[in-house]
Amino acid sequence: MDKEQLLSNYAANLPDSRNRNHYISYARQFLESADALDKEGVVKYLKGLKRQKRSAGTIDFAFRVIRTLFNVNKLDWPFHRGEGPQIGQRDEYKPALGLELIKIMIDATKDGKLDTAPACFLALSTTYGLRREEMCDLEPGDIDLKQSTIFISTVKKGRQRYHLIPVEIKPYLETYDFIKRYRLDEMSQMFWRVVNGSGLEALKPKRLGWHTLRRPLLTGLIENGLNLFAAKAFLRWKSSASELAMPARYYGNVVIGLEGTTVVTEEAKEDKEVFEKYHPFLSLWVKS
Secondary structure (H helix, E strand, O other): OOHHHHHHHHHHHOOOOOOHHHHHHHHHHHHHHOOOOOHHHHHHHHHHHHHOOOOHHHHHHHHHHHHHHHHHOOOOOOOOOOOOOOOOHHHOOOOOOOHHHHHHHHHHHHOOOOOHHHHHHHHHHHHHOOOHHHHHOOOHHHEEOOOOEEEEOOOOOOOOEEEEOOOOOHHHHHOOOOOOOOOHHHHHHHHHHHHHHOOOOOOOOOOOOOHHHHHHHHHHHHHOOOOHHHHHHHOOOOOOHHHOHHHHHHOOOOEEEOOEEEOOHHHHHHHHHHHHHHOOOHHHHOOO
16 A cells, blocks of 8 residues: 555544644655654654654654554554653753743734734734644634634644633734634744744744743633633643533533524633633733
């Protein structure tokens, strides 16, 4: 079986979502780099990712993609249980921007120093902790400014959900049309447009990116008193069956009334409480 057929079989096994290309890209990269579909080929590919300074989490993700590729195509998987990439504490370099730097970025946006696109994505990132992939997947139909809602998908099997759009960031979403679709590398460059436009050109620590805003958002939510389950729901993390996965599917749905449809009534209440009581950055967007 040729590699194109292997990739085609893998793609056919994926759910029909906007995130499937993210998985396919890793499967394709592996197949293009592998001289043979064996243990040595997998190890060589993973070592290549490590040389590219990919994170331990990304390497583990790629390993799981390759394993599914093998299984779907009924190829012998050459690894035993426990032989996959091990993520040690030293591998987990997870920088987070401090509040003073985030405030500088937001102030630069409020002062009109950033272009429309970086201003919009900074507003989204500091409000919802969007992953890079989630920002790439946004489309015009995902934003409903009339109902003040935004639909966010995820590539990590977390819950796709609607969020309430707070008035503080609405002006920055109103000026952007979400028509252009960005690649992952382009969205990474977008972060540096924010950094440079904020006058922080000297800020060049290892692996600085959108996740350095997501991490302090989580920390701030919890330090401000939001319980961990609510924080996980707000940041769209995957929940196991033991964490009320089925109730979560029914919680906050579309309500049909006399004047049309209204979405996420319960989630809107939940977000409203987060914004009013627990959110660490939203107040920074208020114009003085």
